[in-house]
Amino acid sequence: MSLFKTIGAAGLATALSVGAASAADLALYSDKTPWNAGMTGLAEAASKASGATIKLQEITPTDKYQAFMQTSIAGNNVPAFFTWWNGQQLNDLVATGVAADLTPYWQQAIADGDFSADQQALVSVDGKPYGILLNVANWVMFYNKNHFQKAGIANPPTTWAEFIEDCDKLKAAGFTPINGPASGGWMPFIWFSQLVLGTNPDSFVGLTDGSVAYDSPDVQNAFKVWGDMYAKGYFTDPREQDDQKFFVDGTASMFLVGDWHSGSFVEAGMKAGTDFGTFLMPSLSPEVQQSVIVEASPIVVSKAALEANPDLGKGVQAMMGADAANVLGSTVQVYNGNLKANAPNEIIAADKDLVAAAKPRALVRWWEAVPSQIQGDLVAAMGAFMFNPTADQATETMKTMQTINADYWASK
Amino acid sequence: MIPASVLLSPQVLKEARRRERRVAWRQTRIAWLFIAPAVLMVALFLLAPVVFNVILSFTKWQKFTGIDQFAGFNNYARLFRVPYFSEALGNTAVWVVGAVIFPLAVGLGLALLLRNIPFQETFKSLFFLPRVLAPTAVGAVWYYVYAPRGVLNSVITGATGSPFDYGWLYSPDTVTGSVIVTFVWQTLGITMVLLLLGLAAIPRDPIEAARVDGASSGQIFRHIIWPLLLPTVLVVTILNVAAGFTTFDLLWVMAGDYPGKRTLSLAVYMYYESFSNGAWAYGSAVAVVLGAMVIAVSALLAVVQSRVSRNIR
Amino acid sequence: MAVDVTDKQFIAGLIDKERRAQRSGGRWLVLPILALTIAYLTPLYYLFVTVFKTSPEYARKGVLELPDSLAPILDNVVQAWTIAHLGEAALNSFSYALVGAGLAVAFAAAAAYGMTRLHLLGANGWFMLIFTGTLFPFQMYLVPLLFGYQRVGLINTWFGMLLVYVAICIPFPLLVLRNSFSAITREVDEAARIEGASEWRVFISMIVPNAVGPMIALFLLQFTFIWNDLLFSSILANGIEVRSIMVALQSLQGTYSTLGPNVVITATLISSIPTILLFIALRRYFMAGLQLGTK
CATH class of the missing domain: 1.20.5 (Single alpha-helices involved in coiled-coils or other helix-helix interfaces)
Structure with missing residues (x-):
């Protein structure tokens, strides 16, 4: 039958051509699309140093990226380089055995004065480093200086009472005080985290290791404050998907986020230092110690890829050098902590000074600290509250979160 | 004609039967060769995974590494402890009902309208075209149809004169409905074509006779057309029920930005639990429940369909 | 009167x-x-x-306004093509669809022949066994296939992906072809057998030619199904060298994508061209395929 012959012949032909067209390129996978220019720079630096061709591949939003990475890892198809998270996320990843131990490269970098041992600890599991630092950021409150001036606010708030007062002033001046996006599959945890750690930093840490319940009094307090803030109209519409839109278009006056975000504000036409500045969020009451979230994102290297091509090690070194750090800084204004590199902009430099002056307690971000199996489900619950910020929904959300949390720790 | 038993001695008969059995056996062996590829492929790649899935659903969840110890019904108990399953179940129910009713209602209206007009074939093809497109592609286009600065809002803005930038896919009130509309857009054509075929098969005589007797169009539809069309309607229902239960691609592509996306359907929930959270065993339990429901509902509809068809014949 | x-x-x-x-x-x-x-x-x-707009033009104009010129499509195609590796993905999907649908229909035809034209003990049982494969939702195959494939090394391979597509595409054609073959009169093959033709000959030269129409229709339906698949490829073969066109397409899409809608929509069009062309050229068979499914 000629139909089958035709199909068979054509199939064979395509099969052969597919086999011939297999790509030899290596990939650097990332879910951090806004940093693409910098990531491309890193990939180029690593390509040049190692002689391999490393190309940037992006997948967004974050939960789709996680699904892709999970199946890739399960499928023995780990990309040569990929962005990841530290904390519990890195522990889980290292447990699979796919991540390369980067101890020799870190030893070299510390000896060269590029990085410190403290920084190595940020991306280490059981004392061994498994990541190249891509980003070390403080979580600060960005504020629109023009708005503050128009609302008659001379200095950024230093206590919670002042913060609330300033929000009311901004509201009265016609601005929405806070940009509160719920997008990207992770942003709902921002204000949940801030309000819990503002209530009690120990509870915040306890949430992520199973010792504090998600419906404990401190969390209840956080939700009460959060709901009050929504009731007073402090937050923008959580349905907006462009996370920075309301901050850069002048609708909202403040935006709580990691200072890696400053580059995209500049990109959107705001001037760092003149149009916007930053301050450290005060805790909810003077008795509670002030805390700051420190976020560190690693790029992980595939163990198999590194073993197959030891020259990739030169690429690792290149990515850890000051030149690469400056590429990141100059293109997307992200700071990877390299001690020899320049601070990418004055905001990031100023944040370092703010932290040095206030000496707040440094905390690992909730996202990195929480067990990854329940991370997404918990964020979804927080998002549900943002869409319907009522007391009933708060109770519902806390109940949901605690059920998921208790279930996870019980099954350990 | 002389009966064979009279003509043949028992021994000859026995011999003949044996030969017949040998031929049959030889044919059976050849037949095995013919069915072997299909049977092996289906058994290895479809049936074995289903069995494994059921087993997996009784084990403990383990990230990345797969099967661990047995956990009894723990995963199934968790379905009810965590509110997400019931949320996903509720949304799936909305999907099943929406996926059955809307294509059927609009498709039937369209089929009745199209029945007697010129260029019927052209219209049929136009409405059928979206069916051959991938849900992934359809979803990518409709994502921008519903975007805040998308097609739908620009049409509304044009009609009302005041700017409108509602995020249809970002609000819990509209996300499911919006994606169902897209589903209807894609499946309307096939539903309509099937109904047209069903309509064409209805004999004209009883309709003409009823019209002569002075029956109204509504009466004719209710008492003559509808009962005869019912088997087709049920076939369409069976197809769409299954699609409604397992809807994935459209939601995955269109509702990726919606914070509550993981519970938009059981299929999506299963995907997130298994492949994003790494809760393989729990995800398998969700899949088993989904499978049980699809099979139960489809079987029920199939029984109803065969009863109805038999009554008509 | x-x-x-x-x-x-x-x-x-x-x-x-x-x-x-x-x-x-x-x-x-x-x-x-x-x-x-x-x-x-x-x-x-x-x-x-x-597809004829540039990104700035898209942002500036109303979404339904006509484009300034037709030229931007070239740049859109180039961008979609290079960023998502659409060419490779299209080739992958084309080979999966062509070989997968072809093999599935061939296997189904052979099985239908064995069940309807030959003396097969328990023919109904065998049929039910294969038909069971259509009952379960795809979600029940995913996790076991992922782990099974990981164990035997078929994960992220062209061949492994093909096997799954072939298996999934067998039951439905079998259902249809079993009916088609049953409808062919017995004398056709009895005569050939008496003349000493082998079963294979009877199958190829007597039975299959009598069912070419349904077989083409079934091939088209299954080709379209494989070409349009996102779910299986996204889990079993998402590496750039083996991934399907739909996986490549959805990787471009989403709010956080830096690409303009014009590029994403262009990629959508590119990925839909084969099935649209098939539909236009072979509309008759598509419609026939539809009726097959409802009998």
Whole structure:
């Protein structure tokens, strides 16, 4: 039958051509699309140093990226380089055995004065480093200086009472005080985290290791404050998907986020230092110690890829050098902590000074600290509250979160 | 004609039967060769995974590494402890009902309208075209149809004169409905074509006779057309029920930005639990429940369909 | 009143009257249908104007406005092509669909032959076994296939992906071809067998030619299914070298994508061209395929 012959012949032909067209390129996978220019720079630096061709591949939003990475890892198809998270996320990843131990490269970098041992600890599991630092950021409150001036606010708030007062002033001046996006599959945890750690930093840490319940009094307090803030109209519409839109278009006056975000504000036409500045969020009451979230994102290297091509090690070194750090800084204004590199902009430099002056307690971000199996489900619950910020929904959300949390720790 | 038993001695008969059995056996062996590829492929790649899935659903969840110890019904108990399953179940129910009713209602209206007009074939093809497109592609286009600065809002803005930038896919009130509309857009054509075929098969005589007797169009539809069309309607229902239960691609592509996306359907929930959270065993339990429901509902509809068809014949 | 049914003029008059009645009814119906059709085609219209816009043009103009020129499509195609590796993905999907649908229909035909034309013990049981494969939702295959494939090394391979597609595409054609083959009269193959033809010969030269129509229709349906698949490929073969066109397409899409809608929509169009062309060229078979599914 000629139909089958035709199909068979054509199939064979395509099969052969597919086999011939297999790509030899290596990939650097990332879910951090806004940093693409910098990531491309890193990939180029690593390509040049190692002689391999490393190309940037992006997948967004974050939960789709996680699904892709999970199946890739399960499928023995780990990309040569990929962005990841530290904390519990890195522990889980290292447990699979796919991540390369980067101890020799870190030893070299510390000896060269590029990085410190403290920084190595940020991306280490059981004392061994498994990541190249891509980003070390403080979580600060960005504020629109023009708005503050128009609302008659001379200095950024230093206590919670002042913060609330300033929000009311901004509201009265016609601005929405806070940009509160719920997008990207992770942003709902921002204000949940801030309000819990503002209530009690120990509870915040306890949430992520199973010792504090998600419906404990401190969390209840956080939700009460959060709901009050929504009731007073402090937050923008959580349905907006462009996370920075309301901050850069002048609708909202403040935006709580990691200072890696400053580059995209500049990109959107705001001037760092003149149009916007930053301050450290005060805790909810003077008795509670002030805390700051420190976020560190690693790029992980595939163990198999590194073993197959030891020259990739030169690429690792290149990515850890000051030149690469400056590429990141100059293109997307992200700071990877390299001690020899320049601070990418004055905001990031100023944040370092703010932290040095206030000496707040440094905390690992909730996202990195929480067990990854329940991370997404918990964020979804927080998002549900943002869409319907009522007391009933708060109770519902806390109940949901605690059920998921208790279930996870019980099954350990 | 002389009966064979009279003509043949028992021994000859026995011999003949044996030969017949040998031929049959030889044919059976050849037949095995013919069915072997299909049977092996289906058994290895479809049936074995289903069995494994059921087993997996009784084990403990383990990230990345797969099967661990047995956990009894723990995963199934968790379905009810965590509110997400019931949320996903509720949304799936909305999907099943929406996926059955809307294509059927609009498709039937369209089929009745199209029945007697010129260029019927052209219209049929136009409405059928979206069916051959991938849900992934359809979803990518409709994502921008519903975007805040998308097609739908620009049409509304044009009609009302005041700017409108509602995020249809970002609000819990509209996300499911919006994606169902897209589903209807894609499946309307096939539903309509099937109904047209069903309509064409209805004999004209009883309709003409009823019209002569002075029956109204509504009466004719209710008492003559509808009962005869019912088997087709049920076939369409069976197809769409299954699609409604397992809807994935459209939601995955269109509702990726919606914070509550993981519970938009059981299929999506299963995907997130298994492949994003790494809760393989729990995800398998969700899949088993989904499978049980699809099979139960489809079987029920199939029984109803065969009863109805038999009554008509 | 007696009517002379042989009166040609009277009959012609009747026919004419009926036609006129139909036509006037038809004319009224065209309006709502036309309105519905326009609404129905709006997303497709949007697609066609968008592929000719540049990103700044898209941002500046109303989404339904006509483009300034046709030239930007070239750049859109180049961008979509290079960023998502669409060429490789299209080749992958084309080979999966062609070989997968071809093998599946061939295997189904052979099995249908064995079940309907040969003496097969428990033919119904075998049929039910294969048919069971259509009952379960795809979600039940995913996790076991992922782990099974990981264990045996088929994960992220062209061949492994193909095997799954072939298996999934067997049960439905079998159901249809079993009916088609049963309808072919027994004398056809009995005669050939008496002349000493092998079963294979009978199958290839007697039975298959009698069912070419349904087989083409089934091949088209399964080709379209494989080409359009996102779910299986996203889990079993998402590496760039083996991933399907739909996985490549969805990797471009989403709010956080830095690409303009014009590029994403262009990629959508590119990924839909094969099935649209097939549909236009072989519409008859598609419609026939539909009817197969409902008998």
